[in-house]
Amino acid sequence: MHVYFNGDMMPKNEVSISPDDRGFIFGDGVYEVIVAYDGRFFRADAHFERLRRSLRALKIQEPDMAALRAIPEKLLRANNLEEGEATVYLQITRGAAPRKHPFPDKDTPVTVYGFASRFVADESAWEDGVKVISVPDIRWMRCDIKSVSLLPNVLASQQAKENNAKEAIFVRDGAITEGAHTSFAAIFDGCFVTYPETHYILPGITRTVAIGLCREFNIPVREFPILENELKDADECMLLGTTTEVMPVVQVDDRMVGDGRPGPVTRKLQNALRKLIRN
Ligand SMILES: Cc1ncc(COP(=O)(O)O)c(C=O)c1O
Structure with missing residues (x-):
């Protein structure tokens, strides 16, 4: 497997990341x-x-965006993934510097890592x-930043796994915000309802595309919090990502959604x- 690391394509086992990297020490990075x-x-x-x-929100130095844009294609080519379906993961951290909470010197280069699979x-x-299962949303208040600090998401996903569920959906102030790695939406009387774009959710790209499709199909859209205790009245639920x-959701905790079918x-x-996507 060939990966991208700080400007070069190389076999994965040749990557050497400093133990001082702020991604490793602080989870100080985005992806x-x-x-x-x-x-x-x-x-x-x-x-x-x-x-x-995400980079701007965290004041991480922006790498050359044109060079960054070229990485996904390079990764596909280097790994013979130009045919069929593949994903590219790209991560940027605030770089390596002796462990101190404030930002390191301005000239500290960011770390850029990417792989395709x-x-x-x-x-x-x-x-x-x-x-899906519902869990308390214990995340911070900037869930709109796609940060690599994902501990609450990791814990929620593990809890889902232990409960034979595909995903955990977060509940904040009585409302369902989103999934641990997905956006969440439900259909009430033909209306597509999803949490509004605030600091409490990631602005999901699939969520935006789904809203656009709803508009095309004349399906009413409401960006409004769905209360957990209203979910029993939903005709349909879905995950987006x-x-x-x-992805249809047919069960939330112990309760069926609608008739239990998509x-x-x-x-x-x-x-x-x-x-x-495929066209
Ligand atoms: C917390 C969270 N919400 C929503 C999404 C869905 O976003 P997108 O549709 O851009 O993949 C993700 C995807 O990783 C996520 O991690």
Whole structure:
């Protein structure tokens, strides 16, 4: 496997990251995940724009964005992933410096790391739908930044796994914000409802695409908090994400959603998104 590390493509086992790297010491970095179909990246501009926003929000020095933009394609080529489905992971940290909380000297170079892998779709989850569990949202107040500091998400995902669930959805102030690695939406009387874009959620790119599709299909959209105790009235629920696409949710904790099968609006969005991505 060839990876990208600070300007070069190299075999993964030749990468040497300093133990002083602030990504390692503080989780002081940001990342993006982009999906490619036959070498074409889906919504790459939006991913790079979000990456830039994350960097700016954390005041991490912006690397040369043009050079950064070229990395995903290079990774696909170097790993023979130009055909079929693949994902690219890109991470930038504040670089390596002796351990002190404030930012290091301005001339400390950022660390840039990227890898590509084959994407294997979870067809049965897309087809049959999945179970999710609800957990308290113990994250900080800047969930809009795609930071590598993901401990609450890691803990929630592990709890989901231990409960045979695909995802954990976070509950803050009684409302469902989003999943540990996905956006969340529900259908109430034909209306697509999802948490508003605030500091409490990541501005999901799939979420934006799904809202656009709803508008195309004349499905009303409401960006408004869904209270946990209202969820029992939802006709359909779904997870949204770059690798998750539109995934039907058929069970939340111990309760079935609707009749326990993926609903028609979810299916419509799912098919439309797949078509968009693959064409
Ligand atoms: C917390 C969180 N919310 C939402 C998403 C979905 O975002 P996107 O559709 O841009 O992949 C992700 C994806 O990683 C995530 O980690």
